[in-house]
Amino acid sequence: MSEAHTRQELLRFARLCYERNLLVAMDGNLSVLLPDGNILCTKAGCHKGMLSDADLVVIDRKGTKVRGEGDPTSEMAMHLACYSARPDVRAVVHAHPPISVAFTVAGVSMARCVLPEVVLTLGTIPTLDYRTTGTGDLASLVGQHIRSHDAVLMDRHGAVCVGGDLLEAFCRLETMEHTALITKTARDMGQVQELPAQEAVHLRSMGLKRYGGPPSAVAKADDPGADLPDACLGCSGCINPTPTGLGPSTTGSRAGLRMARVTASPLMTLGDALAAAGRHIVAPDPQPSNPLEEAIVSEVLQALKDA
Numbered sequence: 693m694s695e696a697h698t699r700q701e702l703l704r705f706a707r708l709c710y711e712r713n714l715l716v717a718m719d720g721n722l723s724v725l726l727p728d729g730n731i732l733c734t735k736a737g738c739h740k741g742m743l744s745d746a747d748l749v750v751i752d753r754k755g756t757k758v759r760g761e762g763d764p765t766s767e768m769a770m771h772l773a774c775y776s777a778r779p780d781v782r783a784v785v786h787a788h789p790p791i792s793v794a795f796t797v798a799g800v801s802m803a804r805c806v807l808p809e810v811v812l813t814l815g816t817i818p819t820l821d822y823r824t825t826g827t828g829d830l831a832s833l834v835g836q837h838i839r840s841h842d843a844v845l846m847d848r849h850g851a852v853c854v855g856g857d858l859l860e861a862f863c864r865l866e867t868m869e870h871t872a873l874i875t876k877t878a879r880d881m882g883q884v885q886e887l888p889a890q891e892a893v894h895l896r897s898m899g900l901k902r903y904g905g906p907p908s909a910v911a912k913a914d915d916p917g918a919d920l921p922d923a924c925l926g927c928s929g930c931i932n933p934t935p936t937g938l939g940p941s942t943t944g945s946r947a948g949l950r951m952a953r954v955t956a957s958p959l960m961t962l963g964d965a966l967a968a969a970g971r972h973i974v975a976p977d978p979q980p981s982n983p984l985e986e987a988i989v990s991e992v993l994q995a996l997k998d999a
């Protein structure tokens with residue numbers, strides 16, 4: 693992809709972040725690797741909803757400006773930490789998604805297995821301990837956790853999401869905030885019901901093999917518990933795990949015992965899954981009371997046979 697096209701993409705995703713209410717005012721920053729190995733990023737103090745090409749600067753891998761007007765933001769240190777932590781990362785999006793950040797302010801973890809598709813594609817979202825914004829300390833904490841996660845939340849601050857391109861990093865940010873909205877709505881209505889631990893592990897293992905993720909997490913796809921934190925596997929479904937969501941130590945007997953019983957199943961093809969589903973479908977009643985029901989059941993069985 694040419695630099696001209698990459699610049700257009702960066703402007704597009706930055707504006708989308710503003711339009712989707714994932715940041716306001718001068719918040720947040722985005723960056724993407726250029727073919728020459730330098731990094732194209734949004735400059736300090738620019739409004740993402742009104743971004744223009746003049747708001748983009750190019751820096752090298754040490755953070756020194758190569759070209760462009762204005763200065764790179766101090767938060768670029770977090771981006772640089774992500775690029776050095778993972779060679780597969782080619783884009784970083786940092787924003788302040790309001791509901792996700794509210795979870796950190798309230799001390800409620802988002803490292804929970806609630807929505808199957810999120811477990812499949814993103815796993816759990818840890819909240820990193822508070823550090824002062826723009827510091828090297830925060831950057832190194834982010835880099836450390838991005839090794840094993842594609843999206844992290846920083847306490848009282850915002851999100852850092854990474855991807856192989858800007859679209860992937862942006863999707864992870866959107867998924868995080870959407871999950872926060874659904875979880876918050878469920879909490880408002882009553883209790884948040886977690887997925888059963890065994891199902892969460894099965895989904896996560898399948899997701900890491902199908903959709904990938906941090907290389908260190910993909911390497912754990914077949915491990916008992918995959919890359920899920922112990923807090924998820926030991927969670928009874930009603931008690932909030934630690935606010936950081938990183939879970940208690942693996943040496944804890946409770947988590948160890950629970951994890952020992954959980955084994956991930958190998959990835960199924962769609963055909964295998966349909967065949968397995970067919971085996972569990974009960975044959976229609978010989979004298980069904982409803983002819984329409986009979987027609988539907990026999991059509992489903994025929995479709996499964998043909999699959």
Ligand SMILES: [Zn+2]
Nearest residue numbers: 720767849850
């Ligand atoms: Zn920030």
